[in-house]
Amino acid sequence: MIISVASGKGGTGKTLVATSLAFSLKSMQTVQLLDCDVEEPNDHIFLKPVIAQKEAVCIPVPEIDEGKCSHCGLCAEACAYNAIAVVPDRVMIFPELCHGCGACSYLCPEKAISEEGRETGVVEWGDAGGIDFVQGRINVGEAMAPPAIRQVRERANADGVVIVDVPPGTSCPVVEAIKGSDFCLLVTEPTPFGFNDLILAVETVRELGIPLGVVLNRAGGEYKKVEEYCRKENIPILLTIPLDTRIARLYSRGVTMAEGMPETRELFVRLWSEIRKILDEGTGSLKR
């Protein structure tokens, strides 16, 4: 079973929920944690994995054999991303624009284009105190997160519980990380920013047809619009975490809540059984 932990707004507590959930379940069953926030992966700070293996993230970019090339210009015309320019005697490649679709090499009438892997990041895995840990990290200066996210997701072993830490936002990296999950937890906070971005995140997850529930973090203030919205939209609030400086202080030192406050582990075990119940009954499905 794959549970993704997402939020529209950053800094609402995705990492806290993903790592605490993994930490709380690991004594009960096989748990895998996939850190798909490949731009800024942070789960390793809390779970301290021993990295056993890694592989490069490569995207196929064209390489031209100038000896064979007739400068016909078909590859440049076919490229939707303007990653190839053909001038009378030369072909120029802009690798950072290439999405690796493969059209140019297939279409080249002279068979002058081969696909060479360009390294844009790394995927690493190992054991984190009984949690099967996988993370991706793109290199500084690289623009494209989805290929690294896809490569992390390919390592999912859905026999046990797979927890996916999703990057913030609502665009392509988020979709890539959430796609194919059985359930999505949306972590939010009771503020106007948290509320605004929760609505966007709910629309994204519904677009993908994945059942969802909310975790309300830093709860307890006057602002009640998140709860009102969830009630109206029939979205279950599966866990409420109070605003508590102890949690923030632990977090600042790289200690997740379930580790530093052992009494909270049962909250995450209960969260897990709530999710299972929803999936068994099919009630949490908020598909349109």
Place this chain on the structure above:
Amino acid sequence: MKELVVLSGKGGTGKTSIVGSLAALAGDKILADCDVDAADLHLLLEPVVRQKHQFWSGQVAVIDQEKCTQCGLCPELCHFEAIKDFRVDPVSCEGCGFCYRICPSEAITMEENLSGHWFISDTKYGPLVHARLGIAQENSGKLVALVRQQAREMAEKQGAAYIISDGPPGIGCPVISSLSGASLALLVTEPTLSGIHDLERVLGVCRHFGVPALVCINKYDINRENSRQIEDYCLEQKVEVASRIPFDNIVTEAMVKGLPVVEYNDGPVSRQIKRLWQNIAGRLARN
């Protein structure tokens, strides 16, 4: 005209709250919200929309079921696994057009994709260029580039002194698009191990693109030792720490009221943000 972009690497460190306050403090500027997939700046600035434009970007393949002979070539060649049962999943399709070019039955067409909207609005602090990427859409980097280009054109036309942009979290495509060619980046961090880790990466991106940076430590008192570590790191990297803002729930209170914190209260947080703006303005003048 000088362009300031506010970034953080890690989300939720306080970028938008700070930009809202800088909007109230800085004179003669154009504001831009470059966080196009979870834009929040409008919640503090109450924009009145003057112009709304469609953002058409990229294409999506569509298979004509009547012409399709189910030969199997397109699902075999698609590098994005976007074709299943001879239908295109528009979320996975990256619009490369490979399938359209190789279909022997000419059953595939490429359709233009409405990926979002962008707006020019008036706020009581000056004009705001902002956008909304469609749900689960791609090309946020291109929409960010469009927002910045509009902001620049307006700033040049009006002879504005500054553009102040609220950037997205992370270090990938929309961040690069917000950053490249800007005069100065303000990096808002927090004294958590995650905040420090993410600051190092976003500072790396600033270096990569040759944009000078200033650091602001927000909620510096939630872990003073980590704050010291950030200061040591910045000293070593020769990056100025322009402000240390204390933790105060007044920031959330102001947000709930829909106001920049400097307009809501004159406490320690507001005083630090005012000092931050003086530092930024001084640095921009020297650059």
